[in-house]
Amino acid sequence: MLIGIAAIAGAVAGTVAVYVRGSGDSNGGGAGCDLALAAAARIERLATGQVAAFRVAEAAERFDDLAFRAPDGGPLTLADFSGRAVLLNLWATWCVPCRAEMPALDRLQAELGGDTFEVIAVNVDVRNEARARAVLGEIGVAGLAFYSDPSLGIFNNLKRRGHAFGLPATILIDSEGCAIGFLGGPAAWDSDEAKDLIRAALASGRV
Numbered sequence: 001m002l003i004g005i006a007a008i009a010g011a012v013a014g015t016v017a018v019y020v021r022g023s024g025d026s027n028g029g030g031a032g033c034d035l036a037l038a039a040a041a042r043i044e045r046l047a048t049g050q051v052a053a054f055r056v057a058e059a060a061e062r063f064d065d066l067a068f069r070a071p072d073g074g075p076l077t078l079a080d081f082s083g084r085a086v087l088l089n090l091w092a093t094w095c096v097p098c099r100a101e102m103p104a105l106d107r108l109q110a111e112l113g114g115d116t117f118e119v120i121a122v123n124v125d126v127r128n129e130a131r132a133r134a135v136l137g138e139i140g141v142a143g144l145a146f147y148s149d150p151s152l153g154i155f156n157n158l159k160r161r162g163h164a165f166g167l168p169a170t171i172l173i174d175s176e177g178c179a180i181g182f183l184g185g186p187a188a189w190d191s192d193e194a195k196d197l198i199r200a201a202l203a204s205g206r207v
Contacts, residue, residue, distance in 0.1 A: 030060025036178035043200045049193035057179040064177025068149040089121045095167040097186040106141040107190035123148040
């Protein structure tokens with residue numbers, strides 16, 4: 001079903017672009033990303049089934065500069081999660097594929113989340129944070145922390161780098177902030193294929 005509605009993600013891309021504003025974020029570098037690229041090569045064959053649209057990183061690229069808000073509203077960047085691999089997901093309440101995908105991300109976090117891995121779902125609604133928080137409860141999401149960026153700076157940053165043209169947009173990032181791979185549109189992140197892909201990426205020990 002999620003793959004069936006992936007086309008909607010493209011349809012909402014124009015809507016997102018209307019709201020995207022410039023940002024002062026840097027576009028990252030690629031120093032020290034050799035292990036992330038090795039992980040990408042290792043898991044490429046696992047991008048099948050429910051995660052067939054996952055594309056592995058082909059060049060070294062860092063994302064530890066990405067900025068957003070903590071659940072308490074305080075500032076964060078991905079550098080604050082150093083030492084932990086993350087599945088970064090951008091979503092909005094008006095994005096139908098996002099809402100369909102969120103429970104699967106919640107179940108992925110419940111099964112694999114911990115000291116070495118976390119699902120970081122960043123809400124990019126530009127207004128009414130209380131409503132966005134309420135939506136998670138309405139769709140049965142209980143284990144994901146509420147991260148947000150109402151400025152849309154994080155989306156603009158990824159769009160400029162060529163990794164976000166609509167929502168949802170997801171990046172698998174290693175423990176040192178380097179990209180392992182990308183997926184535009186929704187996926188069944190609690191599927192066996194998705195979990196096998198992520199476990200294989202984590203298997204090196206450092207990722």
